[in-house]
Amino acid sequence: MTDRPSARYGRQPTSRLRRRWVIVGMTVFILAAGVAVALAGYQRLGRSDVAGTLAGYRLIDDETVAVTITVTREDPSRPAVCIVRGRSKDGSETGRREVLVPPSAAESVQVTAFVKTARPPVVGDVYGCGLDVPGYLVAP
Numbered sequence: 001m002t003d004r005p006s007a008r009y010g011r012q013p014t015s016r017l018r019r020r021w022v023i024v025g026m027t028v029f030i031l032a033a034g035v036a037v038a039l040a041g042y043q044r045l046g047r048s049d050v051a052g053t054l055a056g057y058r059l060i061d062d063e064t065v066a067v068t069i070t071v072t073r074e075d076p077s078r079p080a081v082c083i084v085r086g087r088s089k090d091g092s093e094t095g096r097r098e099v100l101v102p103p104s105a106a107e108s109v110q111v112t113a114f115v116k117t118a119r120p121p122v123v124g125d126v127y128g129c130g131l132d133v134p135g136y137l138v139a140p
Contacts, residue, residue: 049074050129052082055110057124063095065115067124071101072108073131079103081137082129084113086121094119096127100137 055068067084079102086095095117101109115124 048130050080050131052126052129054124054126059121060114062120063117065095065117065121065124066112067115067126068110068112069099069126069129070108070110071129073101074107076105076107076109077103078131079133079138080129080131081133082111083127084115085125085127086115086117087123087125088117088119089122094121098134098137100133101129 050071050073052069052071055070057068058066060066065086067086069082069084071080071082073080079100082099082101084097084099085093088094095115097113097115099111099113101111115121
């Protein structure tokens, strides 16, 4: 095939083989970018080093609920903090408390905390747990 002047005849169409390689290259690039984003998301939002699950709750009176949680840590020698809360009949949070989970020998421990509420509680639950223990919870 001879080259035609592009000013007169326009740009020459790319060959079918070249278009195919461009499509394959773009597809591979998009897939690699998707895998990279998924991996980064899993590392940031994936499995946590500490998890708290509700073991039970007991209504003490019209302004107190005892919440028992099971805390599981990968490294039980590290202290953890969990937030437990009391909720009213409409589902809104009416009381909250941070609970220190001290280091232990066991991977899973149970902790009970009493939560004072602004309205009569109907349920207690665990909001979440973490390893970033605030200084005011740790004894000097």
